[in-house]
Amino acid sequence: MNKSIIISATILISTALTVPVVFSDDDRREYRQRSLGVAPVTSEVYKNECSSCHMVYPPGLLPASSWQKIMTGLEDHFGDNAELDSENFKIISEFLDTNSADKSDYRRSRKIMRSVNKDNAPIKISELPYIKRKHDEIPDKMIKYNQKVNSLSNCSACHSSAEKGLFNEHDVRIPGYGYWDD
Amino acid sequence: MKLITLISCLIIFPFGTAIAENYAVLQLLNSYQAETKKQPNAEKGQQLWNQTFTGKSPFTERSCRTCHTSNLKLPGQHIRTKKTIEPLAPSVNEKSLSEVKKIKKWLKRNCKWSIGRECTAGEKANLLTFLNQQ
Numbered sequence: 001m002n003k004s005i006i007i008s009a010t011i012l013i014s015t016a017l018t019v020p021v022v023f024s025d026d027d028r029r030e031y032r033q034r035s036l037g038v039a040p041v042t043s044e045v046y047k048n049e050c051s052s053c054h055m056v057y058p059p060g061l062l063p064a065s066s067w068q069k070i071m072t073g074l075e076d077h078f079g080d081n082a083e084l085d086s087e088n089f090k091i092i093s094e095f096l097d098t099n100s101a102d103k104s105d106y107r108r109s110r111k112i113m114r115s116v117n118k119d120n121a122p123i124k125i126s127e128l129p130y131i132k133r134k135h136d137e138i139p140d141k142m143i144k145y146n147q148k149v150n151s152l153s154n155c156s157a158c159h160s161s162a163e164k165g166l167f168n169e170h171d172v173r174i175p176g177y178g179y180w181d182d
Numbered sequence: 183m184k185l186i187t188l189i190s191c192l193i194i195f196p197f198g199t200a201i202a203e204n205y206a207v208l209q210l211l212n213s214y215q216a217e218t219k220k221q222p223n224a225e226k227g228q229q230l231w232n233q234t235f236t237g238k239s240p241f242t243e244r245s246c247r248t249c250h251t252s253n254l255k256l257p258g259q260h261i262r263t264k265k266t267i268e269p270l271a272p273s274v275n276e277k278s279l280s281e282v283k284k285i286k287k288w289l290k291r292n293c294k295w296s297i298g299r300e301c302t303a304g305e306k307a308n309l310l311t312f313l314n315q316q
Contacts, residue, residue, distance in 0.1 A: 052265075052267075053260045053262075053263055053265055054260070054263040054265055055265075075294075078262065079238070079240070079241065079262060080260075080262060080291075080295060081291040081292070081294045081295040082291065083290065083291055083294075085287070150263075150264050151263075153263075154263065154264070
């Protein structure tokens with residue numbers, strides 16, 4: 001009796017030890033996202049309300065303090081009026097706060113946070129030291145004076161998966177110039 | 183009897199589709215008219231559409247055309263981000279002017295940006311009537 005228990009226990013344990021760890025496609029995708037980018041945007045309200053005039057900026061690109069400053073100045077939002085009704089204002093503020101760079105463990109968010117002071121960061125993504133450093137070798141003609149790009153803030157012009165939170169260097173295609181490799 | 187039915191169908195049918203197509207616009211026009219007690223004027227709406235106002239730098243000259251262009255059947259472009267704006271003319275873009283909430287939101291934001299203040303009920307009625315004819 002005792003022997004059979006020992007045998008079955010041994011079989012169970014050895015099976016458990018030899019079963020290979022299986023990663024699903026979802027696991028792989030999440031690992032890729034975590035190691036290459038920032039968290040993807042999950043709020044439909046945020047996507048709908050904020051994508052009329054510009055690309056959908058993943059909230060993991062700025063700390064909460066910067067998002068708060070942006071949300072309190074929507075009447076003059078980088079020169080445009082982007083006022084929201086109170087219901088959407090609340091939903092979007094909460095979404096930005098909980099998903100901001102300082103509360104994210106995605107690689108790019110952590111790198112962004114290492115480059116700024118949490119409470120005194122710029123409100124423009126294009127002025128974050130990490131973002132500036134990553135783009136400092138690219139000449140103005142490819143961004144600023146490139147009619148299909150116009151500005152460093154137009155991430156998705158070159159990073160085709162920017163709205164999904166992916167900023168892998170190998171996926172960069174600069175309009176009119178093609179691949180970028182440094 | 184049959185003739186009467188046919189005639190009433192002919193009269194009611196086009197009216198009925200017009201209501202179905204422009205329900206959001208009609209609803210708003212009714213509420214503006216209740217305030218102004220005036221008929222909206224598409225011509226005045228067009229004038230306001232084309233009028234230029236002064237704003238803060240770098241966009242010192244502002245009008246509706248700044249982003250939406252003069253041809254409402256063609257796509258516009260956001261002056262700052264250069265993002266494409268779908269055509270406003272309902273004849274080419276059926277989503278345009280189809281939601282009360284959206285119309286109110288954009289009239290409020292864009293009057294404030296272009297003119298520097300919110301539009302009056304009369305101005306909004308005129309603009310909406312002009313836009314709805316495109």
